[in-house]
Amino acid sequence: MNMESAISPPMNPFVIHPAVIKEKRQEAPEIVTFRLQLEDPAIRKQFRFEPGQFNMVYAFGVGEVAISIVSDPDHPRELDHTIRIVGRTTDVIGRMQPGDRLGIRGPFGKGWPMEEAKGSDILIVTGGLGCAPVVGAIEYIFRRRENYGMMNILHGVKAPHDLLYRERFDAWRAHPRTHVWLTSDEPGKTWHYHVGVVTELFDRVQFDPNHTFVMMCGPEIMMRVASHLLSQRGLTPDRMYVSLERHMACGIGLCGHCQLGPYFICKDGPVMRLDRILPWLGKSGI
Amino acid sequence: MNPSHTASWGILNRRDFPRLLDALRTQGYRIIGPTLQDGAVKWGDIATVDDFPVGWRDHQSPGHYRLERTESFRYFDIVHGAESFKPLTFAPRETLLVLERTHKTFVATPILPDPEPLAVLGVRACDLAGLAIQDRIFLHGPYADPYYRARRDRLFIIAVQCTRALDTCFCASMGTGPQATAGFDLALIEGDADFVVQTGSEEGARLAQHLSLHPVPPERLRQEEIRMAACAASQTRSIDQSALPRALYDAHDHERWDDVARRCLACTNCTMVCPTCFCHGVEEQPDLMWTRSERARVWDSCFTPDHGYIHGKNLRPTIKDRYRMWLTHKLAAWIDQFGMSGCVGCGRCLTWCPVGIDLTEEIKELIRSRQASGS
Known part of the structure; x- marks a missing residue:
């Protein structure tokens, strides 16, 4: 079961490396993207990651949070992290400014199957707010557009005002061979997209199940339903991938918090092939 | 050795x-x-x-x-x-790092x-x-x-x-x-x-x-x-491992979990005395001047309300969820994770349980009824 990343692990995976905030971008009232640069040139030079992997991002004297890296792996000297302010640590991080220092440990976990998906059509299914883990994969594909086939990006929100990155969706829509499908559970005056749950969009999207990779991110129950419906459309679970979220204190499979069934989401995930995780997905109380 | x-x-x-x-x-x-x-x-x-x-x-x-x-x-x-052997190698509290602020940044030093x-x-x-x-x-x-x-x-x-x-x-x-x-x-x-x-x-x-x-x-x-x-x-208790891990995974909706949850106090004793439980949290301890901070890992337990917490929701809100998490991990998921059971049969979790829950009895019930129902 050796699927560890090819990157050689540091001697002490608990050591936190200072990183300077180069840029701060307010994405939404409670969502910020930080561009970080590791201070130590030697560590910066050897840092490599894959889309979908995450760093433990540290605020001095406060704590760490697991945040996926959304920037491009070909430019690992600057690392973008989109952070949602939801608690004590992210609250402190969110108030930091360019020039301030955060800490980084990582990268950890398994990323999206960017290599295997080469040459295939891509179906992105996301639900809820932000969904940073999949943004890295989408941007990765657009920077290498010729390597991938048709792109269908499906995104569902609860209510129209939950739609973040409206401009980003518009920008994605402008790429060749790309369709963006938006839907909201609730209608709204300015909402001129679909109304309903994201899985309803499957009936409108054209895709060849034998030639498509699916990348999903969002509530587990949504991903469970989506995978079921996509299976009915002929997609096999080994071509569907999901990014999962759990509480992580260590990032390396030791602290025990991120378990889901037999897996440690921090090291077996956060991106997992659907056939491995399906029995556990969306199950309550685990 | x-x-x-x-x-x-x-x-x-x-x-x-x-x-x-x-x-x-x-x-x-x-x-x-x-x-x-x-x-x-x-x-x-x-x-x-x-x-x-x-x-x-x-x-x-x-x-x-x-x-x-x-x-x-x-x-x-x-x-x-x-006390098992565990505290001698996996310390109940282990300082991992000391972080000190310098002019604009900070330095992290591991404390072995x-x-x-x-x-x-x-x-x-x-x-x-x-x-x-x-x-x-x-x-x-x-x-x-x-x-x-x-x-x-x-x-x-x-x-x-x-x-x-x-x-x-x-x-x-x-x-x-x-x-x-x-x-x-x-x-x-x-x-x-x-x-x-x-x-x-x-x-x-x-x-x-x-x-x-x-x-x-x-x-x-x-x-x-x-x-x-x-x-x-002379040992009178036992665990039949032949049906594990599958039998426990399949017992997710078993009514026995409700039964044991009525007895379990979620006190964490079983996990503290267990020679193999490894869950831990990390604590940050800054000084009052905010110039020096220590990070220490501290034993945690899947029976605490915080263990399954993730921004805004608790994935295992009930004692039933937590007991099931513990037992299923210890006797089933562990096998998939590490190629061995997480239980060594020392019996400490029986002895030190304030209400005397016996995991060998629990597992018997969980597996027996499954066989009886033929599922």
Whole structure:
């Protein structure tokens, strides 16, 4: 079961490396993207990651949070992290400014199957707010557009005002061979997209199940339903991938918090092939 | 502890037992063993052989632990206390880093534990099995844990073979005891007049040279084998592992979880005394000036309300969820994760459960009804 990343692990995976905030971008009232640069040139030079992997991002004297890296792996000297302010640590991080220092440990976990998906059509299914883990994969594909086939990006929100990155969706829509499908559970005056749950969009999207990779991110129950419906459309679970979220204190499979069934989401995930995780997905109380 | 070591046996007269302590000290080891502290058995410093709890034995049953005075002059009549081997290698609180602010940034310095050579005398087979499991987790994953490594590498381990099983013991069914077969430098079998000493490593063999051991008649070794086999046979509890992990995964919706949840207090005792539970949290302790901060890992338990918390929601809000998490992880998921069960059959979680929940009974119910219903 050796699927560890090819990157050689540091001697002490608990050591936190200072990183300077180069840029701060307010994405939404409670969502910020930080561009970080590791201070130590030697560590910066050897840092490599894959889309979908995450760093433990540290605020001095406060704590760490697991945040996926959304920037491009070909430019690992600057690392973008989109952070949602939801608690004590992210609250402190969110108030930091360019020039301030955060800490980084990582990268950890398994990323999206960017290599295997080469040459295939891509179906992105996301639900809820932000969904940073999949943004890295989408941007990765657009920077290498010729390597991938048709792109269908499906995104569902609860209510129209939950739609973040409206401009980003518009920008994605402008790429060749790309369709963006938006839907909201609730209608709204300015909402001129679909109304309903994201899985309803499957009936409108054209895709060849034998030639498509699916990348999903969002509530587990949504991903469970989506995978079921996509299976009915002929997609096999080994071509569907999901990014999962759990509480992580260590990032390396030791602290025990991120378990889901037999897996440690921090090291077996956060991106997992659907056939491995399906029995556990969306199950309550685990 | 070299697995390729060829074991040898010798007899140590009871009056020569202090020589073992002398030899260890000469080699630079601090010695710890089971000692009586505040009416309980804990790992403590051994200065002389009188520090061992001579004339005491333990009675354990679910929710029950008592020490009883005896006329015995044996050193190792107490099987075990609440402490497993675990705190010696996976510290209940381990400072990982000290972070200090400098002009604009900060510096993180790892604080590795003091590698003082430590001899542990009186380790039982179940605890050696627990140690082997913790080695697998902390040393043989994608990252070897340097803190665990530092505490681990300094050890000299002297096992004591079990010849008496407690009411709570079920190591025989877990394949971990009562006889320790690996993972020690020396192993002792305590007899009335002497100890049978077995070497388990080159280091152990070197130390044994200082003990003036006598040859062991083959008949004696056979007698000791019989004593240990009798100890195994006397165990009344067991876990049938043949259907695991599948049977527990399939029992997710079993009504027995509701039943055990009504009894469980979610006190975390079982996870604290467990030789293999490894969950921990990380605590940040800044000073008042916000110029220096320490990060320490601290034992955590899947029975705490926080364990399954993720921004705004708790994934395991009920005690039922948490008990199921613990048992399913320990006896099923562990096998998928590490290729071995997470239970060594030491019985501590039965003894130290305030309401006496017996996981061997729980697992029986969870698996039996499944077979009955034919699912």
